[in-house]
Amino acid sequence: MDLALAPETLARWQFGITTVYHFLFVPLTISLAALTAGLQTAWVRTEKEKYLRATKFWGKLFLINIAMGVVTGIVQEFQFGMNWSDYSRFVGDIFGAPLAFEALIAFFFESTFIGLWIFGWDKLPKKIHLACIWMVSIGTILSAYFILAANSWMQHPVGYRINEERGRAELTDFWLVLTQNTALTQFFHTITAAFLVGGAFMVGISAFHLARKKHIPVMRTSLRLGLVTLIIAGLGTAISGDLLGKVMFKQQPMKMAAAEALWDGEAPAPFSVFAYGDVEKGHNTVAIEIPGLLSFLANDDFSSYVPGINDVNKSEQEKFGPGDYRPNIPVAYWGFRWMIGFGMTSLGLGMLGLWLTRKKFILAPGLRTGEDEVPNLVLFKRKALSPRLGKWYWIIALWTMAFPLIANSWGWIFTEMGRQPWVVYGVLRTRDAVSPGVSQGEVLTSMIVFTTLYAILAVIEVKLLVKYVKAGPPELTEDDLNPPTRIGGDSRDPDRPMAFSY
């Protein structure tokens, strides 16, 4: 059969397209929900108007984004059944449970309280309205946890047995599925990476306005919040990434060997900076390496043995029978590098930004700025950056927005493609997971429909975001500053227009 049209090829492309697309919206939703909730908390506590304006501004961008996250998420709930029916039959006993938990606990939370938050400005007392956005935030984080527990089980199946009679895997220990170290480290890594996206988003948009000297008090606050988020999340991503890497070296040595294009095991093993290799022959033709670093990433020392692609392939052949157990090496190798490269670049730019815009620390008094001034960009104590360099910083800060998103996408592509040829590592091969009854024509149809629809929606979404970014934070009205004191709204004027309507 023509490989390009093998049933699993199309189904995999479709899953890849719809899932990577879905995950462009997910990390921003997770982080912006919490950041918006934080800003609204600051408004409720301090009653400073800049916080309310910031809440409304970021809240609006959050809503434009979450709408896409929610609707593309619907496809995720059903496409296991559509394109992966044999997978669903084989693992439903285990994999279905966290999905159902996610819907019952997290999705209901998110979507009910988001409605209350959007329409509740003139219907709910201030603190209850605030609680609603926090509920949304909790919902997004719980949702991430359950789906990552499900994914972790595919990476490292635990707490199950194979029922030969029914021909399927069955759950024996749900608690273990929810709390295994793969799930916990993946959750830690994904959540920190999500906040990397949100922090960079805030930094980029604040920089856009500050470079134009617009909406200064709101954007100054937002820039700082964004930078701090970016740095904490960046450090968190690095730490969790290191932990997750160590877990992966043990659980999926093939994935990590592929990530490093380490063909043959070495002790000590080097970290590859650049490699170009011959997959057929199983070696690199060009390699630039840092000695010993890979041993450190895997085992916390600079001397231990790390198995290579050829070794693991051989041991898996002995264990699972003849076959090629190597994933797509170039994708794994470059995916791993782009993930780390883009993620850590955004962290670096965040650190630089926080230093340049600092308030007082090692800063000449004349360069300090007030609440309604654009912060000076100061590298050394007494000298601000030249206007030209300053302009460049704001432009780079704007572009920083894209970096964590690219890093997130490549992280997923790496971890999912790095697990191939397995869909459940060591248990079920991807080619045995597709729907046998679904024709290639059907898969192709749905792939074209989803891809076209998603492309159109992407254009619409980005244009809307740009419009609302440019519009800046809204002016506050009397009603904004006088929220109701009773649930359901005060009955001052029964014919008063709704604070928000579709």
Place this chain on the structure above:
Amino acid sequence: MELHDVWFVLIAVLWIGYFFLEGFDFGVGVLTKLLARDRVEKRVLINTIGPVWDGNEVWLLTAGGATFAAFPEWYATLFSGFYLPLLIILVCLIVRGVAFEYRVKRPEENWQRNWEQAIFWTSLIPAILWGVAFGNIVRGVKIDAEMEYVGNFWDLLNPYALLGGLVTLTLFTFHGAVFVSLKTVGDIRGRARALALKLGLVTAVLALVFLTWTQVDTGDGWSLAAMLVAVVALVGAIGAIKVGREGWSFALSGVTIAAAVAMLFLALFPNVMPSSLDPAWSLTVTNASSSPYTLKIMTWCAAIATPLVLLYQSWTYWVFRKRIGTQHIADAH
């Protein structure tokens, strides 16, 4: 009653919740063309469901997730078998969700009109297709010994299932019209009542034929009882809207939906997806279900989470209990 029977009931409950809630919001979407005289009235209609449609839709995701967890074989056969109709439903739900959120985000008339068109069609089409899907599930489809659907797309468009589609469309639109009469003030409220009355009568005729057909084909004593409840409730809902008792009418149209869905599930039991090729190949509550351990965990989760969901979703309806009219719609954004 074993756990897989409990889960059969719970899946039915989730679908009842979905059709009860999203039923009226599909109906409202359809009514934007049938009831609204101008753009402001359209907005009144859309805003009656504004704060709640998203929460309503989660009942579907939960039904999907719970079917995956409790009856993996059912989930696999159903969604791989009904591939193209499900694709159409998914596309509709995607566009519909975006339409609600984005319509108001630009002032241009063209922009808003396009999203309004989208809201109408993406409410109408799933309202029909869910009926077609359930008609086919109850009637039985070509399932082979491997539990694979071996029919094609056109097999799903048989008279019985298409009638089911018309029933869900009219029933949801009726339910939506009653909901609108309950949630609005002014001129539109009166027209919603009048339209509900007409829609109710059409629904009654179609539903009576469809449910009787179901009863004759696959029914038993229990399904007959559910059918009688559905019919009586529907007549009651029509009578109540005629005399202007909107709250009662809405409650009764809700009971109609619940009883009709219950009837379909009772007609189905103990099958979950009967095979029209050989009864021995049917998916049943036993051969399609998960292990007792998984079902036990799921039962605990559902027992704790579902009452909470009902509680906070009801609270949402209470928060937005005030009726709205054209005067409540702000002009500019």
